[in-house]
Amino acid sequence: MVKITIDNQQIEARAGQSLLDAALEHGIDIPHLCHHKDLIPSGSCRMCVVEIDGMPNPVHSCGTTVQDGMVVHTKTDHVENLRRHVMDLFISDHPLDCVVCDKNGSCDLQKYAYQYNISESSFPVELSRAKYIDDNPFYVRDYQYCIMCGKCVRVCDEVVGAGAIHFSERGFETVISTAFDVPLAESSCVFCGNCVQICPTNALQPVSRLGKGRDFEFEHKKTICGYCGVGCTVEFATKGDKIIYAHGAQNDPTTVNGEFLCVKGRFGWDFVDKPGRLTEPLMRKDLAYELGITAEPWQLPAESVLEKETDPNWFVPVSWDTAIDVTATKLAEVIQKYGGDAVHGQTSARCTNEENYLFQKFMRAGVGTNNVDHCARL
């Protein structure tokens, strides 16, 4: 532990921690736009400048490691003035059309524009880039809002490992792009959307939310992703009974996934209100007739079920009790007649570890076979 003083408040920081992280963990809010606790600091936005006793010039707190006895001032006139001026520069290269912006209310740039009372730049506004790219089903890139924080590039490289995007050109013309500006689908992008989530502005937004409202109009509901056994925490932004978009839960130490997601959890939720979704047990009509559940006789079509698409009309809904009873009885019959090895059990990567464990236990101890496998082996 390292003892430091920030704005007259004594705090204990972890050795090796950055000054900014230590401050944020203790509720001291040093402005920052390019920093994320899970990414290697880049020091590019320059909002996090602070003064430290004994150092001649202001330093960036995101790139400064805490040292025992450090005395830090985050709100001196000089650094506040530097931040205000840096914001002035940002805004001179930004549309600032917050009133029609999807990011309104959850935008870091807007937050600081508010904090430093900047309603317009003192310079004539000139946008460095006007690249609007709508080239994939998942998210749009509207780089006029980009502030070059580089978080998207770093998350893609450091966390995802995809390296699909990078800075190109240089100076005022610097822009984020794929190689030769190829569409994302031709790049190494895996559409995890972590760049979208981490973007502090409106530059990257999920298609599903465009024009659907601002975050303060949505409810944010946490749940566990149903796609695989990892059990990532997903936070859905909802409006009425509709999901607007999904992202990883931020600042929640209980999640197993930190705050990042994969393409399925983030973008693969549109099935939830599709009419074809299975919501109750179904029994095929021939069995249901045999068991007296329905009065209509019915026969399976002659072609193999593997070749013909399943038709909802082949089934009748039954209660859970019936479904479980019938399955248990039929399974017991097969085992009694042919032995446990006549049965094969297959679980799903969408089940949790615990469920998969229980299932193999059931197959081995209950059914009496080692014929058990899992779809993720495919």
Place this chain on the structure above:
Amino acid sequence: MAKRAGKSRQKRTYQGSILNELPPPAVAAVIEKYRGDAEAVIPALAEIQQAEGHLEKKSVAHAAHAMHVHFAQVYGTATFYTMLHTDPATENIIRVCDGPACWLRRAGEAMTALKTVLGAGWTVERSSCLGLCDHAPAALVNDHRQITLDPADPKAAVKTSPTHPHTYTHPRPNETRVLLANTDKINPRNIETALAHGAYQGLTAALERSPQAVVAEVTASNLRGRGGAGFPTGMKWKFVAEAADETRYIVCNADESEPLVFKDRVLMDSNPHLLLEGMAIAGYAIGAREGYIYIRGEYAAQADVLELAIRQAMERGKLGDNIAGSEFSFHIHVHRGAGAYICGEETALLESLEGRRGEPRMRPPYPTVSGFRGKPTVVNNVETFANVPAILRHGAQWYNELSPGDGRAGTKLYTLLGHVNHPGLFEAPFGLTLRQIIDDFGDGMKAGSTFNMALTGGAAGTIVNRDFLDVPIDYASARAHGISLGAGAFLIADESVSPVDLLGELLHFFESESCGKCTPCRIGTRRTRQLLDGMRAGNFGAADADTLAQMADTLKYASFCGLGQSVAIPMQSALANFPQAFRK
């Protein structure tokens, strides 16, 4: 939001992998040569460009794949450097310098003229300072020929101008020559001529002592870095020599892209062995086996000279394994940049040397702790290394006596430009005044010219007025008196040059060369240039001078690296020394 939700979204079909298209054989050969070598991205791209005229998408994709670097990163690297281009090129390209010295000599007009007279087959582009200020108005033809343009007949110059720049083999009156001694007798392409005049004797002297003793001698010599900051060289070497990690590197900073500075070019052109010897001595002193010379891409001619000199030195056992029969082995590699001033900043240089965009790194850790490949690294300027052989041959005391005065030692190369009778390069001790520089070395102001203003140090230097004519200039004078030595460049101007114009030209340079990483420099240099453009057009806002002062403060204290930070130096000094020029 409404504006965008209205856009029609269409389904797209996605193409297969670009890797299915094969590059032409010449490109494939380059790619094979660099397979698996992620550090080689920049040379590989340069060679691919040579093979097919520009950087074709599929070629870059294959190169990225072979070098195990993300395609997007390689593309980002290609677009960072001005000498690499992804668009199809014409057969010939001429880069016309728009640095301050060439601006004074109306290079802009020559460039406009060239655009109309050269016609098809030629691309005419601007370039930041080419390091050919003594050839102003200068240009670089097909990335190799360094020429002087004749504004009266620019086309003829492109065809006939001599291709090799000045080497200053003959001293002017009042010079003290140590680095440039004997350059009239040395043929840079023939090591024998250098050996006949003492080359590698400093290395022999070093090898007779312990590495610690060599570091001690350099420390005692008070040699200070000639790249501009004047950091004590012995101290830097000591840090690296005492590092725990035993893999260490020597890197020579030959990026020389600071406007008005061309001293390293002259050194490499006239006596390349001085640099090689200095690097070898440094390698011995700090325990490095390999050295890299990072030379700016525009100095292709000088890079060729160095490569030949290295081959000859290896043949003569002065470099390579077991030098002069000792245990010490040292290899030097030449790495060509591809057009970026920022790569002179030592951490950006290391990024570039490792094959990436030249964006500066976070410091700490400093290169002495974690430099090239994350190993302890000495980065020194060409001129710094070139001083070392004489120190080893003649001793620290002799070296100190070359420049009397506190904190001064050795000689310095000065580049003198502007309205003096005899511009160019000379060697002299530290502590000269502007008056001495102009009168004793520059043969006085041009007829009809009176001194009004000087830019000292380089583009990132001070803009001073007549009050500074008699201040002795050394590494301490910037802080003490507000006049900087920097890399030793002096632009002397009479009344015909306005401080607003000069500052505007400098900001144009910094804006063009900002790496774009941090906000103050990326946006701030542009806004400042735009503001100065307005002033140059006669539009002075009441608050403009205050805005400039605020901008200088932000650049100085909030920029990430020395580039943005040092833009404040000419801004603040111009505002202080020519206040009336910025208010109308």
